[in-house]
Amino acid sequence: MTKPALLIHPPLGLFEMRLADYDVVHWPTDRKDVRAAVTIGSVGISNAMIDALPELGAIVCFGVGVDGIDLAYAAKRNIAVTHGREINHEDVADVAIGLMIAVCRGFTEGERVLRENRWAPPLAIPPQRRLRGRKLGVVGYGAIGQSIAHRAEAFGLEIKWFGPRAKPEAQHAYEPDLPKLAEWSDILAIAARGDQGRIITADIIKALGSDGILINISRGSLVDEDALIAALKSGALGGAGLDVFQEEPTPAVRWENVPNTTLTPHLGGGTREALYAGSQNVMENLRRFYAGEPLLTPVA
Ligand SMILES: NC(=O)C1=CN([C@@H]2O[C@H](COP(=O)(O)OP(=O)(O)OC[C@H]3O[C@@H](n4cnc5c(N)ncnc54)[C@H](O)[C@@H]3O)[C@@H](O)[C@H]2O)C=CC1
Numbered sequence: 001m002t003k004p005a006l007l008i009h010p011p012l013g014l015f016e017m018r019l020a021d022y023d024v025v026h027w028p029t030d031r032k033d034v035r036a037a038v039t040i041g042s043v044g045i046s047n048a049m050i051d052a053l054p055e056l057g058a059i060v061c062f063g064v065g066v067d068g069i070d071l072a073y074a075a076k077r078n079i080a081v082t083h084g085r086e087i088n089h090e091d092v093a094d095v096a097i098g099l100m101i102a103v104c105r106g107f108t109e110g111e112r113v114l115r116e117n118r119w120a121p122p123l124a125i126p127p128q129r130r131l132r133g134r135k136l137g138v139v140g141y142g143a144i145g146q147s148i149a150h151r152a153e154a155f156g157l158e159i160k161w162f163g164p165r166a167k168p169e170a171q172h173a174y175e176p177d178l179p180k181l182a183e184w185s186d187i188l189a190i191a192a193r194g195d196q197g198r199i200i201t202a203d204i205i206k207a208l209g210s211d212g213i214l215i216n217i218s219r220g221s222l223v224d225e226d227a228l229i230a231a232l233k234s235g236a237l238g239g240a241g242l243d244v245f246q247e248e249p250t251p252a253v254r255w256e257n258v259p260n261t262t263l264t265p266h267l268g269g270g271t272r273e274a275l276y277a278g279s280q281n282v283m284e285n286l287r288r289f290y291a292g293e294p295l296l297t298p299v300a
């Protein structure tokens with residue numbers, strides 16, 4: 001029996017994903033019989049690729065984000081899009097809290113001082129910020145945002161959140177005005193859906209202020225990164241903890257001499273457990289698509 005052609009883009013080392021039932025092809029391809037494509041949200045399947053694949057009926061995202069796909073265009077072409085809803089939110093929230101602690105307590109500067117033999121007692125680095133009692137604004141109160149908020153409670157932070165609409169079931173105070181939330185917050189954690197454009201503008205960064213800290217574990221495209229770097233360099237912003245960047249991989253030179261930052265290379269969802277769950281999610285969505293069954297986790 002002929003195996004169905006499956007486009008994998010980019011060519012991914014997908015964690016324990018069994019694809020022996022498929023004839024895997026990569027882009028560019030002249031195969032016109034590709035009915036399904038697997039991708040990661042931050043890369044996606046472009047409209048030009050969609051146009052070149054007349055039989056395409058499903059785009060299956062490994063992971064949560066779908067920012068690299070024009071959802072309206074896919075819908076117009078009757079192409080279903082699925083993603084790995086809730087496969088990694090707890091792990092990403094752990095990283096957000098880790099970044100908060102690292103920035104407040106100066107881990108990155110402390111480690112640099114130690115490794116460069118510049119540790120001069122009694123205080124190796126200037127006094128740091130205590131986490132307990134600080135005000136945390138969460139932008140995007142979905143799976144990750146709520147997991148961050150629940151963890152932050154245990155650290156004694158006061159919490160408010162912003163999103164497109166109030167949620168009656170929310171366990172934390174809703175602030176419908178993003179600039180107001182930034183003004184109120186000591187720490188602003190970005191956990192909004194990644195395809196929302198540049199919602200963290202220079203004005204939001206300014207409102208956060210010279211003692212404020214920005215944490216971003218969602219997508220770099222949500223933040224005006226040039227404004228962020230300028231604010232960190234001038235001291236208009238107190239610090240930043242970033243797992244995601246405007247361009248990935250971000251050039252290291254871009255972060256030279258940018259103070260009070262802890263940077264991680266988009267590792268939030270990178271636990272073995274989450275990657276395994278992501279692979280299972282992709283395989284089950286593919287199986288259902290080819291079997292003509294309702295998809296497991298279509299994008300809402
Ligand atoms: N750093 C990493 O490794 C990872 C990053 N992500 C990113 O995090 C994002 C969020 O993931 P989840 O919480 O699992 O998704 P989710 O769908 O559960 O939550 C997204 C939330 O964003 C809110 N939202 C939508 N537009 C908004 C706006 N303009 N302003 C504020 N909030 C807005 C939605 O109402 C929703 O509550 C993903 O879209 C993805 O881009 C996801 C997983 C791993």
Ligand SMILES: O=C(O)C(=O)CO
Binds near residue numbers: 062066088266267
């Ligand atoms: O799940 C996602 O969207 C990711 O960014 C994975 O790391």
